[in-house]
Ligand code: GDP
């Protein structure tokens with residue numbers, strides 16, 4: 817079975833940007849994939865010679881913080897059930913938010929590899945500012961810029977090794 821990698825996170829953190837960067841032009845539509853919700857974006861991707869299915873969990877911009885949390889719980893729950901590896905994306909420009917803290921608590925109890933990643937770290941100044949994410953108490957936090965392709969290869973190297 818081809819492994820599944822899910823990208824989870826609040827709206828606007830850059831999930832689709834990362835998805836598109838990883839999918840690139842080598843898109844392949846997976847038609848018959850049992851157990852995977854059809855309304856989400858998924859493609860087969862090959863990185864470092866290793867094929868996997870990448871899921872971009874969707875999500876609307878909710879009207880309230882409560883709705884946001886509910887959406888993220890559902891999204892994370894599905895990812896925990898379906899995925900072999902989870903990439904939890906946060907936003908280094910917006911900073912750490914209460915919903916990030918909550919979802920991290922949920923994901924750190926998962927018995928699967930979870931990569932905690934701060935996106936939008938486009939340069940070294942932001943690299944320093946992203947230090948607040950270490951208050952999450954997570955051992956390993958990767959910083960990337962999906963838009964500028966910074967740190968993405970290193971991250972995917974580790975993700976592929978975890979498959
Ligand atoms: P999603 O809602 O999590 O799928 O987020 P999107 O991929 O749609 O991105 C939301 C916004 O963040 C868009 O305006 C992107 O251009 C921007 N964005 C995504 N990645 C980066 C990044 O690495 N750096 C910066 N500065 N902006 C980014």
Ligand code: MG
Nearest residue numbers: 831832833874
């Ligand atoms: Mg999106």
